[in-house]
Amino acid sequence: MSDEQDMLVHVIISTGSGTGEAKAYWETTLRPVMRFQNYSLHTTDSDTAILKLVESTIGPATLDTPQYVFLLSGDGGVVDLVNGLLAQPRSSQNGEGYYKPKLILFPLGTGNALAQSAGITREKALDRSTHGVPDPIPIFQATFSHKAKLLVDEGREERELALVNGTPTVYGVVVCSWGLHAGLVADSDTAEYRKLGAERFKLAAKENLFPNDGSEAHHYKGTVKILRAGRTDWEEVHRTEHAYVLATTCSHLEQGFNISPASKPLDGKLRLVHFGALGGKDVMEIMGAAYQGGKHIDDARVGYEEIDALRIEFAEEDARWRRVCVDGKIIRVERGGWVEVKMGPKAVLDLAH
Numbered sequence: 001m002s003d004e005q006d007m008l009v010h011v012i013i014s015t016g017s018g019t020g021e022a023k024a025y026w027e028t029t030l031r032p033v034m035r036f037q038n039y040s041l042h043t044t045d046s047d048t049a050i051l052k053l054v055e056s057t058i059g060p061a062t063l064d065t066p067q068y069v070f071l072l073s074g075d076g077g078v079v080d081l082v083n084g085l086l087a088q089p090r091s092s093q094n095g096e097g098y099y100k101p102k103l104i105l106f107p108l109g110t111g112n113a114l115a116q117s118a119g120i121t122r123e124k125a126l127d128r129s130t131h132g133v134p135d136p137i138p139i140f141q142a143t144f145s146h147k148a149k150l151l152v153d154e155g156r157e158e159r160e161l162a163l164v165n166g167t168p169t170v171y172g173v174v175v176c177s178w179g180l181h182a183g184l185v186a187d188s189d190t191a192e193y194r195k196l197g198a199e200r201f202k203l204a205a206k207e208n209l210f211p212n213d214g215s216e217a218h219h220y221k222g223t224v225k226i227l228r229a230g231r232t233d234w235e236e237v238h239r240t241e242h243a244y245v246l247a248t249t250c251s252h253l254e255q256g257f258n259i260s261p262a263s264k265p266l267d268g269k270l271r272l273v274h275f276g277a278l279g280g281k282d283v284m285e286i287m288g289a290a291y292q293g294g295k296h297i298d299d300a301r302v303g304y305e306e307i308d309a310l311r312i313e314f315a316e317e318d319a320r321w322r323r324v325c326v327d328g329k330i331i332r333v334e335r336g337g338w339v340e341v342k343m344g345p346k347a348v349l350d351l352a353h
C-alpha cells in the first residue's frame with residue numbers, strides 16, 4: 001500500500017441511496033474507525049453530485065495520484081463514478097499514466113447488486129479498507145438510438161445521454177434490462193416506494209404482473225438479437241413478444257435474488273436471462289425460482305447463456321414499454337429505436353473485496 005501522504009482519500013456519502021441510512025452509518029460506524037487522518041468528505045445533494053466530484057477532483061487526480069474512495073451507496077454511486085471517470089479524456093484512452101482509484105464500497109443502497117455479487121457486506125468493507133485485494137470492476141456499454149433519453153425526477157424529466165463517438169452511451173457494471181425488470185425498477189423509483197427498501201421491487205412486480213384493471217401482464221413487443229460468445233453473426237430470438245430480457249455481469253441483483261448463478265465475482269462475463277410473454281402467475285413462478293438459489297435457469301421456458309452482445313429493436317407504440325434499465329437508471333428509447341449492450345472499455349476502478 002502506498003504511503004498515506006502520497007494518496008488522496010475521499011469519503012462519499014450518498015444521501016439518496018436506499019432508505020437514507022448512509023449518513024448515520026458514517027457517523028456511528030465508519031468514522032470512529034477511519035484509519036486515515038486526512039480525507040475529504042463529500043455528501044451528495046443531487047443526482048449529479050458524484051459526477052461533478054469526479055469531473056472536478058477525482059478524475060483529474062487519476063493522472064498522477066493513487067486514490068481511495070470510500071463510497072457509502074448502492075449501485076448507483078458506483079455507476080456514477082464509472083461514468084464520470086470514463087468521461088475523462090485520459091481514462092478512455094489506453095490506460096497509460098492512469099492511477100485507478102481503489103473503491104471501498106459500503107452497501108447502503110436498495111439492491112446493492114455489485115456488493116452482493118462480490119460478497120461485500122458493510123462489515124467486510126470495514127475490514128477490506130485495510131487489507132482488501134483489489135480487482136478491476138468490469139464495465140459494459142449500452143448504446144442507444146439517437147433520441148433515447150435518461151428519465152429523472154421520478155420519470156417527470158428527460159435528460160440527454162452522453163455521446164460517445166456520436167452515439168448515446170451509458171456505461172454500467174450490473175445490469176441492462178427491458179421488460180418486467182426495467183418496468184418495476186422504473187415504476188418503484190419514487191420517494192414513496194423507496195421507503196420500502198427492497199420490498200419495493202416485489203410490490204412493483206406484483207402491480208406489473210397483475211394490473212389493477214384486471215388486464216394481463218404486458219407482452220413486450222420487439223426483436224431480440226444475440227451475439228453468442230465467440231461468434232460474429234447475430235442470431236434472432238424466435239419470438240416477438242417478451243416478458244423478461246436481462247443482460248448482467250452480476251450473480252445477484254439483490255440479497256437472495258440469484259439471477260445469474262453461473263456469474264463469478266468480477267469475472268467480466270455478460271450473461272443473458274430471457275423468456276417470452278407469459279401470464280403473471282407463470283412469471284411469478286420463474287421469479288420465485290430465482291430466489292431459490294437461481295433454479296429458474298433449469299426451467300425450459302427460460303433462456304440463459306453467456307453472450308458477447310445483445311441488441312433489442314423496440315416495436316412498441318406506448319413509451320412506457322420502451323424503458324430500459326441500466327443499473328437502476330431508466331432510459332426511454334424512441335419509437336422504432338434500439339439498444340445494444342456489450343462488454344465495454346477497460347476498467348477504471350478497482351474494488352476491494
Ligand SMILES: Nc1ncnc2c1ncn2[C@@H]1O[C@H](COP(=O)(O)OP(=O)(O)OP(=O)(O)O)[C@@H](O)[C@H]1O
Binds near residue numbers: 108
Ligand atoms: N441528495 C440527493 N438528491 C437527489 N438524488 C440523489 C441524492 N443523493 C444521491 N442521489 C441519487 O440517488 C440515487 C441512489 O442510487 P443508489 O443506487 O446508490 O441507491 P439505490 O437505488 O437505493 O440502490 P441500488 O441501486 O443498489 O438498488 C443515485 O442515482 C444518486 O445519484
